[in-house]
Amino acid sequence: MQDLLRRYGPGLTLIMALMVAFWLLMLVIIPNMTLFEQSFRPYLPVTEVGGPRDTYSFNNYLKVFDGSIERSFLGFTFTIPVHVLTFWLTIWYSMVVTVMCFLLAYPLAYYMAKIVNPRSLPTLILLLFIPLWVSEVLRAFAWWIILAFRGPLNWLLLNLGLIEDPIRWTNMGYTGVVIGLVYTYVLFMLFPIYNAIQSLDTNQIEAAEDLGAPWWKIHWRIVLPHSKPGIASGSVMVFMLSAGSLLVPSILGSTTSQWFTQTINQWFNDALDWNTASAYAFLLLLLCTLFVSLAMWVFRVKLSDIAK
Amino acid sequence: MKHSTSAFSRRRFLQGSAAGAGILAAPAIISSKALASSGEVNFIGWAGYPALAEKVFPAFEAATGIKVNFKELPDQDTMFAEGKVALEAGGVDVLEPTIDRWGGWNSNGLLGAWDPAKLAMDNYLPGLADGSAGERSRAGDALMYVPSNWGTEALVVNEAEAKLSSPPSLGDLFSPDNSVVLRPHSTLAAMGRWLDATGKLPRPWMDGYSDMGAMVELWDIALAEAIKAKGNVVQWWSGENEANAGFTANGATVGLCWDSTGYNLRNDGYKYVAPAEGAFAWHQGFVLMKNAANVDQAHEFAKFVSTAEGSAMWAAAFSSNAVGKGSADFIDPDVAAYYGGTFNDEALGKLWWWPEQSAEFIAKRSEYADKYKAA
Numbered sequence: 001m002q003d004l005l006r007r008y009g010p011g012l013t014l015i016m017a018l019m020v021a022f023w024l025l026m027l028v029i030i031p032n033m034t035l036f037e038q039s040f041r042p043y044l045p046v047t048e049v050g051g052p053r054d055t056y057s058f059n060n061y062l063k064v065f066d067g068s069i070e071r072s073f074l075g076f077t078f079t080i081p082v083h084v085l086t087f088w089l090t091i092w093y094s095m096v097v098t099v100m101c102f103l104l105a106y107p108l109a110y111y112m113a114k115i116v117n118p119r120s121l122p123t124l125i126l127l128l129f130i131p132l133w134v135s136e137v138l139r140a141f142a143w144w145i146i147l148a149f150r151g152p153l154n155w156l157l158l159n160l161g162l163i164e165d166p167i168r169w170t171n172m173g174y175t176g177v178v179i180g181l182v183y184t185y186v187l188f189m190l191f192p193i194y195n196a197i198q199s200l201d202t203n204q205i206e207a208a209e210d211l212g213a214p215w216w217k218i219h220w221r222i223v224l225p226h227s228k229p230g231i232a233s234g235s236v237m238v239f240m241l242s243a244g245s246l247l248v249p250s251i252l253g254s255t256t257s258q259w260f261t262q263t264i265n266q267w268f269n270d271a272l273d274w275n276t277a278s279a280y281a282f283l284l285l286l287l288c289t290l291f292v293s294l295a296m297w298v299f300r301v302k303l304s305d306i307a308k
Numbered sequence: 309m310k311h312s313t314s315a316f317s318r319r320r321f322l323q324g325s326a327a328g329a330g331i332l333a334a335p336a337i338i339s340s341k342a343l344a345s346s347g348e349v350n351f352i353g354w355a356g357y358p359a360l361a362e363k364v365f366p367a368f369e370a371a372t373g374i375k376v377n378f379k380e381l382p383d384q385d386t387m388f389a390e391g392k393v394a395l396e397a398g399g400v401d402v403l404e405p406t407i408d409r410w411g412g413w414n415s416n417g418l419l420g421a422w423d424p425a426k427l428a429m430d431n432y433l434p435g436l437a438d439g440s441a442g443e444r445s446r447a448g449d450a451l452m453y454v455p456s457n458w459g460t461e462a463l464v465v466n467e468a469e470a471k472l473s474s475p476p477s478l479g480d481l482f483s484p485d486n487s488v489v490l491r492p493h494s495t496l497a498a499m500g501r502w503l504d505a506t507g508k509l510p511r512p513w514m515d516g517y518s519d520m521g522a523m524v525e526l527w528d529i530a531l532a533e534a535i536k537a538k539g540n541v542v543q544w545w546s547g548e549n550e551a552n553a554g555f556t557a558n559g560a561t562v563g564l565c566w567d568s569t570g571y572n573l574r575n576d577g578y579k580y581v582a583p584a585e586g587a588f589a590w591h592q593g594f595v596l597m598k599n600a601a602n603v604d605q606a607h608e609f610a611k612f613v614s615t616a617e618g619s620a621m622w623a624a625a626f627s628s629n630a631v632g633k634g635s636a637d638f639i640d641p642d643v644a645a646y647y648g649g650t651f652n653d654e655a656l657g658k659l660w661w662w663p664e665q666s667a668e669f670i671a672k673r674s675e676y677a678d679k680y681k682a683a
Binding site: 043083149166253258263267268269271272 | 383385386388389412538541542543544553556557558559667670671674675677678679681682683
């Protein structure tokens with residue numbers, strides 16, 4: 001703040017502070033507080049809002065336990081509320097997406113940071129960025145077309161003689177959703193890891209090689225620990241973006257997949273019950289935050305590591 | 309000239325008049341429409357039907373001089389949401405929901421009543437604005453809804469590949485021989501009506517729409533049966549484009565879809581077939597916002613869409629059926645032939661109009677749709 005004052009003077013500093021305050025207050029805090037308050041009130045006709053039935057309760061949050069269905073897993077049959085199941089599957093497949101993004105991004109990040117000729121690096125980064133210039137909707141639709149029953153992927157595989165009958169790629173549980181999310185968010189994993197590995201002194205790798213360490217041990221003992229903050233921040237971003245994505249699961253979902261955000265959207269747009277929708281949205285936010293904190297604690301990553 | 313009186317200085321004057329001008333200009337800043345003329349009507353309708361803006365609104369403006377400000381929205385849930393905002397903010401006069409939905413909107417305090425004296429109620433074809441449809445258009449004595457067009461949801465079938473029973477039935481949607489494209493909540497209703505027609509329900513399916521206890525009882529049965537048959541579903545649809553893609557890109561052979569989907573695919577080897585149980589039918593029309601600013605213009609607008617020519621244009625834009633008497637003379641022969649091929653007098657007599665669905669019903673219906681999708 002002192003630096004800001006000295007550099008820009010009181011006038012500009014005040015304007016900047018006011019603009020940041022406006023941003024936070026009007027675009028973040030007030031809308032969220034409104035939804036938070038709404039989430040505790042029942043869905044009532046406009047004429048009854050503020051009336052005797054308009055009281056605070058946890059009922060909207062408890063609706064997540066309504067409507068049990070039977071499922072069997074590994075031979076066990078159990079009943080589970082349908083929205084709890086949806087929530088769990090959303091978390092689970094978001095983790096799958098995160099792990100797949102890591103597996104794709106780590107080797108590429110290492111290659112970009114330590115192996116590739118620095119002169120071709122800008123070209124490489126440009127190539128990676130090009131998909132980001134296209135809207136997320138179009139990217140999801142492009143995958144929908146590729147995976148369609150009469151789409152180019154089946155056409156190619158049929159003509160190569162690899163399959164005899166076309167495959168319903170878009171109707172295989174969460175396959176389409178996972179492919180779409182990995183494609184959409186893999187760069188959010190790549191660049192933090194790339195930044196982290198780049199700051200590693202190449203001499204350390206060479207020293208390990210000179211001392212006879214095999215390649216996997218170099219990665220396990222030197223590169224991976226050094227890139228941990230990058231991996232952590234990439235994972236948090238990919239996980240949160242995946243769990244919160246509505247577009248990709250709506251477009252690439254199959255007849256058996258349901259993402260928790262779609263359930264929230266249904267409460268808003270199908271049942272017109274904005275109150276329960278808000279409650280579900282806060283459940284997602286809260287539980288995902290808890291889950292990420294837990295994961296960070298398990299992997300011994302601190303918030304300050306990520307901010308680096 | 310004494311300086312002691314100069315408390316009213318040039319500077320103070322400028323400050324004061326600037327503030328005054330600000331206050332005077334405030335309504336213009338808040339809403340440029342506050343003082344605008346009223347030769348216009350603000351209409352919220354369905355997105356994806358370009359002929360409305362290309363043909364119908366210019367014709368209406370040429371006939372009456374009233375300009376239509378059209379906002380396109382993809383579905384009526386979004387329209388309701390927009391109406392809810394407009395109840396506070398204004399700027400909306402007329403919306404276009406289906407007949408089963410306006411009751412929910414009205415109980416939310418959104419709607420005002422039409423004045424039949426300013427409309428031409430004799431323009432409408434029999435059965436659309438009178439009889440049971442007429443009763444369902446009114447809250448007490450007040451006319452809340454006037455029709456704009458109507459249509460059906462029935463079987464779209466691939467002529468070469470679909471395996472249909474004879475006569476075609478809603479049950480064909482649940483046959484493992486067909487790949488189907490469906491939308492979850494209509495499918496559960498179709499299952500219920502099919503079970504009802506084959507005598508497998510303990511009580512009439514219609515009971516579920518008026519009694520929540522009966523609804524749970526009946527929808528539990530329909531859900532269990534629909535889950536058993538779910539293996540043949542290749543894709544869900546929620547709008548026109550998805551339904552179309554379900555057939556063309558994902559190779560479905562039968563679907564429970566809107567008539568417009570069948571119409572758009574009519575030259576690609578698909579046919580629109582009314583099931584033996586009767587096609588689902590919907591009825592769409594205009595409602596007036598409670599705080600509408602352009603009430604007379606709104607009436608002119610609804611009246612125009614009840615005339616022979618206006619209703620034919622409106623129906624043509626939606627590839628659906630017109631509400632006005634004499635509209636047949638103005639309809640594209642292609643469209644007329646298409647509907648004539650699906651609905652003979654018997655099929656028309658069997659049309660099953662979607663009943664009114666309360667907010668509580670729709671919330672419960674979504675839950676069943678969720679369970680169906682998750683299974």
